[in-house]
Amino acid sequence: MTKEMLTGNAAAAWGVRLAEVDYIPAYPITPQTEIIETLAKWISAGVLDARFVTVDSEHSMITAAGAASATGVRVFTATSSQGLLYGFEMLYAVAGWRVPLVMVNVSRGLSAPITLEPDHNDILAARDSGFLQIHCETCQEVLDSILMAYRLAEDERVLLPVFVNMDGFHLSFTREPVEIPDLEKAKMFLPAYQPRHAFFKASQPMAQGVAVIGGPAYSYFKYQMHLASIKALEVYNEASKEFGKIFGRSHNTIEGYMIDDAEYILVMINSFSTLGKAAIKEARAKDIKAGLLKLRLLRPFPESDIVKAIKGAKAAAVVDQNISVGKGGILHSEIAGAICNQKDKPLLLSFIGGLGGKNISPQEFEFIIDCMVKAADTGEIPAPRLLYTETEWKEMDRLKKMAGKL
């Protein structure tokens, strides 16, 4: 084991190297490109025995990845934002093929307006595709999650592709100390891929990805995917325990921060959780019993873990770094769905923040916690809010003036 300062992207590449991936179809896009460049460099240097091919689009990339996985090799690929949406059709297709490939998405806001910085509309658009989703806050989590992802995907009870998600810039380009496990240990956790269901060979012709006619056959195969995904919760917990045994650290489906006695809970995901945790510390210093729930595994949705974690709190606020235009925060809806039939459920508030990488300042977190306290006192739940500071508003005014619109 060695410890190195790695960016999120480099940590992802290390995860792939330790998984001894066979095949990497790729297509560059900011802020993901450093991952595939790192892998290409290692292949060229002979330290990773894999084939790398740059294809003509993300649509082709996901197709090639799925087809190779269906032929029986271990496959990795990565994308971001526009690229993910460009290949979108094939996400559903390869998930339906039940191929256990792993794909990193480096989150970045979606056009228009075109931008580079992160929010989660890209990865959440893929929410219903059949891919499992692991979301990361730290560079260590990125590396570890890739090993976990293959373990999960290739388990015969699951056989679904997995996304590992990290925020562009905030994690992809941020250096943190990362423990790089020894290859031998990585192999103990993740044995070689030996598929029994995915192959193409002369002696045993097989048709994969075939059409069905009629709803009953379609429903049957779709629902099988759903059941396999739900089953992945159990498989995840097993894998996480074993990961802990081998590497001395583990990552659960969710992470609670100062949550055990918390009355007010922030619900967050990905790298901005770090900002949330700092705000919780501040609140605790002021004797507010605040805590944070970080979602890690988003698909399958660890509903009972979430319910248990926030049960008994007075209020919870979901900070959605995404927006379902015409509805609001996506994760807010998901959490609301999870707790709606529970007895001891907290009041649930909705905030949207960090769109296109907009910072969430300590004052904004203070405001959220304040809103929770007030809601608990009065029983009145404020309307969903967009987090936006006065300074930001003034700056926007200045830009509008320059554009001649004010």
Place this chain on the structure above:
Amino acid sequence: MDVIPIKSIKDIPTEEDIFPGTPTCAGCGGLLALRHCLKALGKKVIIVNAAGCFTLLSIYPFTPFQNSWLYTAIACAPAGAQGVRDALDILIRKGRLDPEEDLKVVVLTGDGAAYDIGLASTSGAIYRNLDFYYICYDNEAYGNTGFQWSGATPFASKTGTTPAGRISPTGTELSKKNLFEIWRSHKPPYLATISPAHPVDLINKFKKAEQYKGPKLFINLSPCPPGWATDPSHSAMFAKLAVDTGIWALKEAICGDVRHTFVPKKFRPVEEYLKGQGRFAHLFKPVRQEEILAKIQEMVVQYWNEVQDNESIKK
């Protein structure tokens, strides 16, 4: 490397690789050609299919093939072929698959996928020199959706989206996209047009192609009874007429060098090909559209004049 060409249809294996009873239309010219292609390719094949009529060949739990099959989506079958080819190579190289288990990777697409939506992924695969076969069954329109205009639709054909009417009596105003030349500009080792009415030529082209590593591409003009509004029993006849009138040129290009593999001794007038097809009926009724008919004939004459200049063949 010399290959010994077959001489007659009697030399074509009688054993069938594709079983009857598929859901394609009676008289499908594409299926007719595919039958011959598979005889040439043998059984160690995986077909990577793009959305189109032939997607319905494999419907759970049936398949008419004795070979493997992977359906992808409309735009990306060549990318699927890339994934399969690369994976087979990796498995063999790493000793995880017996080389005897290796497969020929064959893309099977309609003209909508080949000429339009899948052109980028095809270009990518050819350019990367992917070792694969590519068969386009070109019925000159989006057939599976009921015959709408595609980049392959010829001038003056009517389709569901280019109907002939008072304002546009021609039907399709654009000419057929020259996919052969688009592909040829990539300089693949082997590229050919084929016809179900010329099985000997077809088989020999596959035999020749087999010598080359890299992309081996085929465009088959596929009579399509429901779309062309022709009788299913006339498909072979129309395929033959397309060649005899010079509308469908049988040719090949080896590393970019073009050669015509069959030149009719005497070209028949294009009208003979056009008049029996419902998709061209508006050129004859209620009034003969002489100008359009002359233009089609002129296009064919011009094509063969250029061929003559380039290849100095006798017309």
